[in-house]
Amino acid sequence: MRAPLLALLLCAPAACSHGSPGGAPGAATASSSADVEGLQPNEALQARLAAAVAAKGPDYRPRTRHLVDGKPKYTNRLILSSSPYLLQHAHNPVSWFPWGDEAFELAKKLGRPVFLSIGYSTCHWCHVMEEESFEDEEIAAYLNQHYVPIKVDREERPDVDAIYLQAVELLTGRGGWPMSLWLTPERKPFFGGTYFPPRDGARGVKKGFSTILAELSETYQKDPARIADKATELTAKLQASLGAPQAVAVAETKALRLAVEAATSRFDPSWGGSKGAPKFPSSFPIRLLLRHGRRVDGAKSQEMALFTLRQMSAGGIHDQVGGGFHRYSVDARWLVPHFEKMLYDQALLALAYLEGHQASGDEGHAVVARELLDYVAREMQSPAGGYHSATDADSLGPQGEREEGYFFTWTPREIKKALRPELADTVIAQYGVTAQGNFEGRNILYTPRPESAVLAELSIDAATLKARLDEARAILRKTRNERPPPLLDDKVQASWNGLMIAAMARGSMVLKEPRYLESARRAATFLLEQLLTEGRLHHSKKGDQLGPKGYAEDYAFAAAGLLELFEAGFDPAHLRAAVTLLDALESHHGRPGGGYFRTADDAERLLTREVESRDGVIPAAASSAALAQLRLEALTGDEKWGRRAEATLKAFGEVLAAQPWAADQMLLAVDFRTDRAKEVAVILPEGGAAEDAEPLLAVARRSFRPNQVLVVARAGDEALAAVVPWLRDKPAKGGKPTAYVCEKGACDLPTTDPATFAKQLGEVVPYPAP
16 A cells, blocks of 8 residues: 545535444345345355355365354355455455446446445555454445445456556545545446545544445435536546557657656665655666666766665665565665565566666675575465465464564564574674564664674674575574465466566576576466467466456566566577567557557456556556567567557657656666667587587676677577577687677677677667757
8 A cells, every 4th residue: 555545525515424334234145144135145146155165175264353163254256256365355244246247237226336445465454444344344234235345456457456546546646555436336436545444533534434435325325416427527537547648759868868867856865766755666767777877977877776776675675584575665764664575576676686786796786686586486486387476564473463564573582592692693783683673572674784884793704794694594584484474465467477587587697597597487388378378368367267368568578578588598489479479469459659558459348448658666568568679679670669669659758758757667668779779699609518608698697788689599590590580690600609799780790709799798879969
């Protein structure tokens, strides 16, 4: 959740004086005799719900406080879902429906509004609202009597989420999760917000959720014309705001300059990232700043990016024991995080740290990237190969209650119990551990002091410190794993898997780590064999159940990941698969004039067909697609890819001209396009060993050259040359591995010398003059 927010923007005078609800009938259940017209499952559906519960097996622990002899008192339609988030709510006393025609048709039949709740399985404040309101029998009874309640998993239905998130932002100025909306049976929103405390006075609010439910229900019944007018007005604004921006020519250099100036103006010189709190890693354009600093002499942009990377890795947002990053910090120091771990954050931060390592040569950034990728491969990759989506912020504490962050935090006593004295002393000194703690009496591990201060306190050298910390972290990780772990959202999403495939593949190349390449290959196999059917992607898979049809980001991110995998492993099948996915993106999501609709041409029709025009916590599909298309043009020589990328950039020219900082990921494609992208080949002699090319590949690994494509091929490899035509007629000189550095087919002299190769790669093309 971005922030708790309550703003009553629609409140009819008659409704505002209405008191809290009470005395409504009970929730629709599979085990209760209470009935609510239309919501109570019929006999056949009740049998299905009961069978679904029974199929969970004897070890099933329903997520509810309403139990009778250990069995759930309530079961609603969500038990039939595969979504981990929807299943969390399957035993609420609220008679939830999944998104679909059934619920809206019932609302129309009964003359009721729809209450729509959107969240995701690892969202802390979603859990809070569930416990306070959706598990409350009185509030649930009122919902069931006066509304048709619908639950949506935002990760499974990003199309639905995007539309109603925009509605909340139009209503209140900001949005987040849990998201709460009131809709007409025609799916038009007329009121919304995020988290609502349950009753008047709770958490200091004047009006709680129960009062708001009553007031809006009364207004809906007594003044339907006002509701209809508000819904129509808001829907029109929604449709206008989610349409495509105006297509204009891209002022590329100006857009890059303005975005960097905006980042500079909001840079936090004390802690890195953007000023203020909360702090999201995605809110600061690290990768763009690294590129800008590479091409502009004397620019401070690169140092801002590198400083931010250092500060994040030192903070509590970075899991110092297990690797990887939590979702964001609630403070300006990167110290206290919301403890969710999202796959997309791991993927995007891995790329940032790998590029930071290449740009600076700082081995510390490589260490952070390595530990992050190790964490993902160890804890977020399924046996089948796909990467899981997220882990929760909450876990069970010592009293058996859900507590945010308990799994990740420590007391001095716990550390001393787990480690021998010199290791415990080292951990306490390195990670700022105190008796009072820094989070609810416990300690989030972070590194508040420079290494020199720790070395002086412990009277040891740097090598000893590293050895002790490596040993201690392994023991602490094992000890931590004996605690009840946070819930794992184990659905596999095509889009986020594409991001992670890219990160693993890049990590395998930059860090010379074959196990990351193998991890990426396994995930790619899962994606292509289990999420791709008849040339079309599905968005997700949970167990044996496929999710909805793929969205634009599924195709764009998966294709980009496969391109990275091709450059790391040089399997032409991965390049061909990327081409297939980008062609499908164009066929089913392409918008005349450039850009992409989020939903396919044969998908469910919603209030509007969104054209995503800004980058958020993950890139817009168009941003990722444009960069992938430019790279494909460089790899294949096919100019159609460049034309598609140019059309997309032009389609979003209005945003790039007016608010380029809102499209910082798209600016990576602009940076590529304004550079002279290099086609780099390392040719191995026939019969030669791949290891012989290591001196040349080491140059490529340590070089920060984001606007190039790299292929390693054996001389005469026709399979590769069939997809990368410029590999033809490039021999290995003198029977030695040979490097070729080219631009649009025009090549420097081939070389077998790493120093000459480094010089050829080292040429920097400044940005064109404004």
